[in-house]
Amino acid sequence: xxxxxxxxxxxxxxxxxxxxxxxxxxxxxxxxxxxxxxxxxxxxxxxxxxxxxxxxxxxxxxxxxxxxxxxxxxxxxxxxxxxxxxxxxxxxxxxxxxxxxxxxxxxxxxxxxxxxxxxxxxxxxxxxxxxxxxxxxxxxxxxxxxxxxxxxxxxxxxxxxxxxxxxxxxxxxxxxxxxxxxxxxxxxxxxxxxxxxx
Amino acid sequence: xxxxxxxxxxxxxxxxxxxxxxxxxxxxxxxxxxxxxxxxxxxxxxxxxxxxxxxxxxxxxxxxxxxxxxxxxxxxxxxxxxxxxxxxxxxxxxxxxxxxxxxxxxxxxxxxxxxxxxxxxxxxxxxxxxxxxxxxxxxxxxxxxxxxxxxxxxxxxxxxxxxxxxxxxxxxxxxxxxxxxxxxxxxxxxxxxxxxxxxxxxxxxxxxxxxxxxxxxxxxxxxxxxxxxxxxxxxxxxxxxxxxxxxxxxxxxxxxxxxxxxxxxxxxxxxxxxxxxxxxxxxxxxxxxxxxxxxxxxxxxxxxxxxxxxxxxxxxxxxxxxxxxxxxxxxxxxxxxxxxxxxxxxxxxxxxxxxxxxxxxxxxxxxxxxxxxxxxxxxxxxxxxxxxx
Numbered sequence: 001x002x003x004x005x006x007x008x009x010x011x012x013x014x015x016x017x018x019x020x021x022x023x024x025x026x027x028x029x030x031x032x033x034x035x036x037x038x039x040x041x042x043x044x045x046x047x048x049x050x051x052x053x054x055x056x057x058x059x060x061x062x063x064x065x066x067x068x069x070x071x072x073x074x075x076x077x078x079x080x081x082x083x084x085x086x087x088x089x090x091x092x093x094x095x096x097x098x099x100x101x102x103x104x105x106x107x108x109x110x111x112x113x114x115x116x117x118x119x120x121x122x123x124x125x126x127x128x129x130x131x132x133x134x135x136x137x138x139x140x141x142x143x144x145x146x147x148x149x150x151x152x153x154x155x156x157x158x159x160x161x162x163x164x165x166x167x168x169x170x171x172x173x174x175x176x177x178x179x180x181x182x183x184x185x186x187x188x189x190x191x192x193x194x195x196x197x198x
Numbered sequence: 199x200x201x202x203x204x205x206x207x208x209x210x211x212x213x214x215x216x217x218x219x220x221x222x223x224x225x226x227x228x229x230x231x232x233x234x235x236x237x238x239x240x241x242x243x244x245x246x247x248x249x250x251x252x253x254x255x256x257x258x259x260x261x262x263x264x265x266x267x268x269x270x271x272x273x274x275x276x277x278x279x280x281x282x283x284x285x286x287x288x289x290x291x292x293x294x295x296x297x298x299x300x301x302x303x304x305x306x307x308x309x310x311x312x313x314x315x316x317x318x319x320x321x322x323x324x325x326x327x328x329x330x331x332x333x334x335x336x337x338x339x340x341x342x343x344x345x346x347x348x349x350x351x352x353x354x355x356x357x358x359x360x361x362x363x364x365x366x367x368x369x370x371x372x373x374x375x376x377x378x379x380x381x382x383x384x385x386x387x388x389x390x391x392x393x394x395x396x397x398x399x400x401x402x403x404x405x406x407x408x409x410x411x412x413x414x415x416x417x418x419x420x421x422x423x424x425x426x427x428x429x430x431x432x433x434x435x436x437x438x439x440x441x442x443x444x445x446x447x448x449x450x451x452x453x454x455x456x457x458x459x460x461x462x463x464x465x466x467x468x469x470x471x472x473x474x475x476x477x478x479x480x481x482x483x484x485x486x487x488x489x490x491x492x493x494x495x496x497x498x499x500x501x502x503x504x505x506x507x508x509x510x511x512x513x514x515x516x517x518x519x520x521x522x523x524x525x526x527x528x529x530x531x532x533x534x535x536x537x538x539x540x541x542x543x544x545x546x547x548x549x550x551x552x553x554x555x556x557x558x559x560x561x562x563x564x565x566x567x568x569x570x571x572x573x574x575x576x577x578x579x580x581x582x583x584x585x586x587x
Contacts, residue, residue, distance in 0.1 A: 035308075043295075043355045047303045050288055050296040058288055058425050061366060061376060064434050114445035115557030118587065122440060122561075127451075130434045137436040141275060141373045191443065192450045196457060197488075197542070 062136040069135065069177035070152045076171050079161025082154050086143050095165055106167040112190040125166025129191050131183035135159045244268055245333035249276075251318070253337020256465040256483065262510070262518040263313070264340035266395045271402035272318050272338060274437075275372030278422055282406045287390070291365070291428035294357025301392065301406050307347040307355075310389055312412065313517045315341045315485045317458050319415035319442055322565040328572070328580035332465045332482075335569065335581065339485065341518040342403075344410050345393030349384040352426075358384075362428035366435075367409045367420040377418045378432035378454075379411065387412050390423060413487030413516040414456040415563070417442060444564055447557040460486035460546050461566035462494050462521065462538035472577040475529050480507075483518040486540035490514070493539040494521040500533035500570065500582075501548075507536070527573070533582060535570040549584055558587020 062068040083095070091097075095104030102121035114120055114127070124134060139155045141147050150158070160175040168183055169175070175183075218238070219225045236242060242265070245253035251272040254264050271277070282301050290296035318338035326335050362381050369375040379388070391410040392399055399405045404421030411419050417437055432438070432454070443453045462484035467473045480498075484491045490513050495504035510520035521536070538546045547555075549567040556565075570582035 041354070043357070044307065046306045047297045047299040047355060050290060050298045054298065055288065055290050055296055058368075059290065059427065061368070061427065061433055061435070063429075063431070112445070112449045112451070113559070114451065114561075115447045115449070115559050118559040120559060124440075128440050129453075130439060133434055133436050133439050136433075137440075140376070140436075144275065144372070147275065147372045147374075187451075190450050191439075191453050194452055194455045194457075196455075196459075 060139065062132045062139075064130045064132050064181060066132065066177050066181035069132070069180060071177070072152050072156050073174050073176035074153065074156025074158070074160040075174055076160045076164035076169070079157035079159070079164075082150075082158055083161050086150070086154075087158070090143070095162065103162055104165045112187065123166060124162055125168060125186070127187050129185050129188040131159075131163060131168070131180055131185055134162055135180060242268055244270070245331065245337045247337075250274065251338065253333045254340045256332040256337060256463065257468055257471070258333075259465070260481075260520075262341050262483065262514075262520050263395065264342060264518075266342065266397070266400050266403075269316075269340040269342060269394070269400065269403055270318065270338045272416060273371065273373075273402070273421070274375050274417075277401050278371045279401075280370060280406060280422060285370075285406050285424075287407065287423060287426070289352060289356045289426045289428075291426075292359035292362035292430065293353075293428055294359070295355075297356050299352070304347050304390060304392060304407060307351050309345055310348050311343055311345040311393070312387075312389075313341065313343045313514050314410070314412045315339055315458075315516060315518050316410075316416055316419060317485070317487075319417065319455070319458070319563040320561075320565075322562065322567070324562060324565065324586040326581055326583065328469070328583050330469060330581035332463055332468045336461075336463050338416070339483075339518070341485075342394045343396065344389070344391040344399075345396075346389045346391035346407070346410065349388040349390060349409075352390065353381075353384055353428075358428055361430055364429050364432050366425070366427040366429065366433050367418075367423060368425040368427075369404075369420045370422040370424040375417065375420055375437060376433065376435040377420055377437055378429075378435065379409075379418060380454075380456075381428065383411055383414070383456075411456070413458060413489075415442065415458055418456060442563055443561065444556065445560045447555060455564055457487035458485070459564065459566045460484070460488065460491065460538040460540040460544050462491075462536040462546060463569065464496075464534055464536050464571055467534070467573070467579045468571050469580050471579050473527055473573055473579060474577065475527055477524060477526050480523045480525050480534060480536075482521055482536055484509075484521055484536070484538040485516070485518050486538065486544070487516060488544060489516065489541045491519040491521075491538055492541045492543075494519075495537050495539075496521070496523040496525075497535040497537075498525060498532045501535050501568070504537070529575055531575050532573040533570050534573060534579075535568055535582075537568045549586075553587060 090100040091103050105123040106125040163169045242258050254270045285301045287299045321336050321338040323335045364378050388411050392407045408421040409419050409423050443451045445451045464482040466481045484494045494507040496507045497504050507521040507523040513519050552567050572580050572582050
């Protein structure tokens with residue numbers, strides 16, 4: 001239900017009664033009708049159907065349950081070389097040094113003291129609630145000097161490298177569409193939805 | 199002869215002369231021109247904030263509408279250059295009919311125009327020093343008249359599944375910025391805007407079309423909108439997990455914090471202005487994502503006593519509201535503050551209240567404390583500096 005509908009109804013009633021209320025000429029001499037398109041509630045027939053190919057060309061998001069992950073796989077060791085070549089310039093040699101976002105760091109291993117400690121970086125290991133977001137974001141927007149230039153295999157390898165550097169998977173793990181959604185993220189249980197009224 | 203000469207001299211690229219006449223009644227003025235420009239003396243510009251943002255210079259503005267070229271900008275992958283003829287919006291997912299809409303298609307639908315503020319969720323200079331202007335402190339909020347098509351109209355067109363509770367909005371920029379939005383908002387007041395203050399939306403604001411979610415944090419109003427995917431769960435993108443979430447003192451982090459809470463800002467007098475003794479107008483803006491501003495109070499003694507400010511009509515829902523308070527300054531050192539109360543009864547918090555709730559380490563998002571300006575006996579106004587934590 002849209003909010004527009006009560007307003008529309010009010011406008012129709014107002015149009016119908018305005019002649020009577022204002023003592024104007026009979027409605028028949030100056031007929032005023034609401035827009036038939038707006039009143040019908042039916043589609044207006046504007047725009048065109050999207051083909052499956054057109055949708056597939058754009059639909060590359062990845063969800064927490066793994067929906068959207070492509071075929072392929074990656075490992076931490078293969079990801080290390082790609083990280084050094086494509087990512088370390090902004091994120092540091094080990095992902096901790098910056099100058100841009102600090103990506104790596106399992107500390108603190110207990111609790112969630114971000115509110116108390118302004119110096120604590122929000123890393124993938126200590127703050128990101130979903131491992132699938134790592135794949136989605138790298139494929140979506142990284143690296144900023146050539147977004148969209150990494151292959152799905154590159155993205156799987158980088159994701160595996162970063163998850164391992166954050167002590168979330170072992171060094172010999174293989175990350176693919178089946179294993180990525182299963183990676184346990186310690187921060188997840190600390191996230192709560194907004195409870196303010198809206 | 200003099201007049202003709204002046205026109206000829208001024209007919210080049212900078213057609214509007216920057217040199218005022220000693221007596222404008224004795225010199226024929228400039229001829230008509232295709233595009234108007236600001237008066238030469240009105241040197242308005244956005245407040246620089248690095249490569250990814252710039253703010254509205256609130257100290258230089260009056261009223262509630264932000265000139266489009268001074269609307270704040272914040273982008274995550276730069277401002278894209280988009281050919282409007284190539285632009286299209288895909289709506290798919292939990293719909294009966296996945297569809298593609300060209301810009302011309304969007305303009306064929308029944309249109310809506312609404313005046314609303316738009317605010318970045320990170321809009322507080324937490325460590326601001328005395329030499330801080332209102333634009334530097336809180337320049338990431340602006341108000342425009344936005345024109346577009348209601349999202350509910352497009353959802354009807356594609357046959358949105360009523361079981362779809364969320365939708366993903368994706369931009370056409372280098373960040374392909376994505377946010378998950380509750381579908382409920384689409385049926386309330388969300389729209390896709392292609393117009394801003396009567397003209398095509400500016401590139402920095404999402405040309406040729408953007409999502410507009412009245413009252414909700416800036417980044418959810420996805421610019422350069424290219425795709426909407428309906429779903430029955432959120433997508434958990436980077437901008438709603440790693441970013442735009444706020445740690446709280448109770449050891450949690452709040453996510454999907456959409457609405458911007460009530461806030462007010464004195465824009466005059468404020469640094470770098472100076473004040474004369476006698477009558478002065480204290481003026482500013484107040485806004486809330488919850489609806490209308492009900493009341494703004496002004497204090498001239500650092501918050502010990504509060505006075506009712508006058509609200510400039512019309513007071514619009516989810517738009518900047520101008521407030522003013524006439525004040526006779528005796529020359530005593532003073533601290534000027536304002537606080538907003540919105541139609542739900544929510545009152546803008548003090549910095550101490552916010553800190554107690556959020557903690558010194560919290561992220562910079564959704565911080566709306568009462569802020570003040572220090573007026574010295576010499577008439578000099580500076581920002582009331584306060585430590586964060």
